[in-house]
Amino acid sequence: MEKDSSTSRPHDLAPSRALLTVEHLTMRFGGLTAIDDLSFVARRREITALIGPNGAGKTTVFNCLTGFYRPSVGRLTLATEDGPLYLERLEDYRIARAGVARTFQNIRLFPAMSVLENLIVAQHNRLMRASLYTVGGLLGLAGYRRAEREAIEHARGWLDRVGLAARADDDAGSLPYGDQRRLEIARAMCTRPRLLCLDEPAAGLNPHESAELAGLLRDIRDREGIGILLIEHDMSVVMGISDHVIVLDYGRKIADGAAAAVREDPAVIKAYLGEAEDEALPPEVASDLGGKRG
Ligand SMILES: Nc1ncnc2c1ncn2[C@@H]1O[C@H](COP(=O)(O)OP(=O)(O)OP(=O)(O)O)[C@@H](O)[C@H]1O
Numbered sequence: 425m426e427k428d429s430s431t432s433r434p435h436d437l438a439p440s441r442a443l444l445t446v447e448h449l450t451m452r453f454g455g456l457t458a459i460d461d462l463s464f465v466a467r468r469r470e471i472t473a474l475i476g477p478n479g480a481g482k483t484t485v486f487n488c489l490t491g492f493y494r495p496s497v498g499r500l501t502l503a504t505e506d507g508p509l510y511l512e513r514l515e516d517y518r519i520a521r522a523g524v525a526r527t528f529q530n531i532r533l534f535p536a537m538s539v540l541e542n543l544i545v546a547q548h549n550r551l552m553r554a555s556l557y558t559v560g561g562l563l564g565l566a567g568y569r570r571a572e573r574e575a576i577e578h579a580r581g582w583l584d585r586v587g588l589a590a591r592a593d594d595d596a597g598s599l600p601y602g603d604q605r606r607l608e609i610a611r612a613m614c615t616r617p618r619l620l621c622l623d624e625p626a627a628g629l630n631p632h633e634s635a636e637l638a639g640l641l642r643d644i645r646d647r648e649g650i651g652i653l654l655i656e657h658d659m660s661v662v663m664g665i666s667d668h669v670i671v672l673d674y675g676r677k678i679a680d681g682a683a684a685a686v687r688e689d690p691a692v693i694k695a696y697l698g699e700a701e702d703e704a705l706p707p708e709v710a711s712d713l714g715g716k717r718g
Contacts, residue, residue, distance in 0.1 A: 442503060443468045443651040444489070444619055449471060449498035451484050451675075451696060458484045460675040462498075466668070471645050471652045473662045473683075476672035482655045483529065485672075489653075490526050491516030507715050524612065525617035527608045529624045535597025539588055539607060542596050543579035546614040550575065582610040586640060587708070602633040609640065619651045620644065626658040634658055638665045663687060671695065 444466040451459040459538055460480045463645060466472040474482050487493040489500055491514060500511040502522060509522050533542055583589045586606040591599060596607060603626045605625055612620055638661050645665075645688075656662050662669065662683065669686040671679040673695040679686045686692055 435649040436556045445501040450496045452496045458675050462677050464670050466651045466653050467586045468651045470667040471665050473654045473666040473669045480672040481675040490660050491519040523618035525612035525615045526621040527612050532602050533596040538593050540579055540592040542611055543614045546611045547575040582613055582702050586610045601630050623655045634661055641665055
């Protein structure tokens with residue numbers, strides 16, 4: 425079996441098996457059904473995109489997966505080496521510990537901490553365990569010192585991979601916007617996730633930065649053996665890197681399949697343009713497919 429480049433979490437599940445299985449997910453807010461009976465599967469070593477017009481329910485799916493919302497109905501199963509975990513039953517911190525990491529639409533770094541410190545803080549859980557919940561840390565036990573060294577090495581490794589090694593000691597808040605977006609992804613990866621949920625990582629990036637981001641996500645998929653769930657409005661990114669695309673409209677799934685097929689699906693075109701079309705989208709429309717409802 426191929427070895428993962430990340431040494432810390434044994435990814436010994438078959439690549440083709442489901443990593444995340446969402447079944448009949450429904451989320452209601454009072455009278456509004458934001459997600460309506462949604463089922464899909466995300467696999468390891470694949471990028472699964474969740475797309476749809478504004479308000480379709482994409483972020484609500486992430487909020488259910490990460491324990492921020494408790495679903496009204498549905499089962500969210502994460503496959504692990506120790507058996508399935510049912511995320512809808514777990515508190516958010518347990519979900520994070522189980523290996524579900526997330527980035528947000530708006531950047532949420534610690535701006536006054538250094539770039540490197542942001543990545544070390546992300547490994548807080550491991551360090552706390554190694555410190556025997558501070559006693560070992562205070563006593564400077566060898567196990568804790570080793571864990572601390574490993575955390576710094578791991579952080580530096582990720583800074584290299586996202587091209588920020590030279591900025592390690594700068595305040596995170598002083599980085600240009602595109603660098604902060606990449607730092608957020610590095611921070612999520614420092615938690616050693618098995619499922620990485622990215623909410624609009626290309627928002628606000630210029631075309632060059634978006635292309636760089638696409639390369640980074642492909643690299644993570646291919647080298648880390650994890651699954652990526654991607655919410656993204658930039659269709660050049662989605663269509664360029666997704667193995668699998670799920671389209672939501674008003675909380676319901678309207679398409680699920682390979683990027684090329686989904687792009688030409690009349691129901692998808694209708695959802696974005698507000699009218700039935702039998703033809704594939706012209707490129708200039710497709711490139712803006714993630715925009716507002718027509
Ligand atoms: N906490 C909440 N209370 C009430 N309604 C909510 C809540 N969270 C989301 N909604 C509603 O659920 C629907 C789906 O919202 P969501 O943010 O998931 O959509 P989205 O597809 O992520 O949109 P966008 O692309 O604009 O980010 C919207 O109508 C939104 O107003």
